[in-house]
Amino acid sequence: MRYITLIVAFFAITAAAQAQSFEAGSWGGKVRSGPGMHYKKVASLRNGDPIKVLKRTNEYMNGYPWYRISFRGGRKGYQWGGIMCAYDHPIDGLHQTCDIDRRHNASGNGGNTNPNTSGEWGCEWDGKLNSVNSNQPIRIKIRNKSGEYRAVFWINYQGQPVHYFDLEPWETRTQDTYAGHPWMFTDGPGNCIELHNPDHRTRKITLRRKSPGFGPE
Numbered sequence: 001m002r003y004i005t006l007i008v009a010f011f012a013i014t015a016a017a018q019a020q021s022f023e024a025g026s027w028g029g030k031v032r033s034g035p036g037m038h039y040k041k042v043a044s045l046r047n048g049d050p051i052k053v054l055k056r057t058n059e060y061m062n063g064y065p066w067y068r069i070s071f072r073g074g075r076k077g078y079q080w081g082g083i084m085c086a087y088d089h090p091i092d093g094l095h096q097t098c099d100i101d102r103r104h105n106a107s108g109n110g111g112n113t114n115p116n117t118s119g120e121w122g123c124e125w126d127g128k129l130n131s132v133n134s135n136q137p138i139r140i141k142i143r144n145k146s147g148e149y150r151a152v153f154w155i156n157y158q159g160q161p162v163h164y165f166d167l168e169p170w171e172t173r174t175q176d177t178y179a180g181h182p183w184m185f186t187d188g189p190g191n192c193i194e195l196h197n198p199d200h201r202t203r204k205i206t207l208r209r210k211s212p213g214f215g216p217e
Contacts, residue, residue, distance in 0.1 A: 013097045021054050021070075025085045025098035031077035035066030042077045047199060048100030048132060048180060051079070056093060065093050099136030099200050100180040120184040123184075123192035130159035134178040141204040148187060148211055155195075160212040167207070187211040 026045040033039045035057040045051070051068040057078070059066045064081035071077070085098035131154070144150050144167040153161035154177070161184050165174060177183070182197040185207055196205050 012081070021052055023087065024051055024053050024069075024091065024094060025049065025087050025101065025103075026051055026071075026079060027083040027085055027095065027098070027127045028173075029079070029083040031069070031071065031075075031079050033077065034076045035068070037061070043071070043075065045071060046102070048098055048102040048134075050103045051084070055083075062094065067093075097135070099134055101133035101135075102180075103133075123195060128159070129155050129182045129195065129197070131155055131157050131178070131182065132171065134180040134182040136179040136200045137176065138179055138198060138200060138202060139174060139176050140198055140202055141172060141174050142167065142183075143168060143204065146193075146207045146211075150193070150207055151186045151188065153184040153186065155184055184216060 004199065021114075026047070026049045028045055028047040028049070030041045030196050031043040031045060033042050037058055049071065053067050054070055054076070055068040057066045061080055062082060065079050066080050069079050075186065081093045082095050084094045085096055085102070086094050087101055088100050088109060090097060142152065149169065150167045152162055152164050152167060152175075156162050164175070165173065167185075175183075177198065179198060179200040179202075182195060183205070184192055184195070185194045186192050191211070193209050193211055194207060198205070
């Protein structure tokens, strides 16, 4: 009887641990209405978006379980553990640790104050972007094929541009940076031409846009 009691207690503790909610992140991807690929998409998350894991299901795919999660102010859905990550230390069932941490950008309603995802963005986002915490170093090759002079600025954690270097027409330079750190390219101080935000897959940025004619500062 004593052994049966111990076994029951063990499974009770295990079930409680699985039921306990915890904070995690997403590598990006679809949130579904149920624990499987055949369920409909209800939302999409970006790399580094914060989520709350509510329950580990018994559904698995390629060795990772599906989880019921809460995101963006309490919305509910399911995401596969293979595209989820842990912020501070590895968690069994999640894919490694997050390379981008957007928690400090999350607003009170669970959204994200930084509208940026990876890729190229228009200059209307100037002043609305900022670097996010990232433990993923990357090296990118920046090629200036615009045929014009470009000044290169890193957008810091407060959303302020910091001048790094200049590129002459047709010049190329390699820059070490981090995933989730935006870069702005101008034809003079403050005159934005292009905005780019590299992710962990980015290896090059090619500048092609022409200046609309701001003129020298």
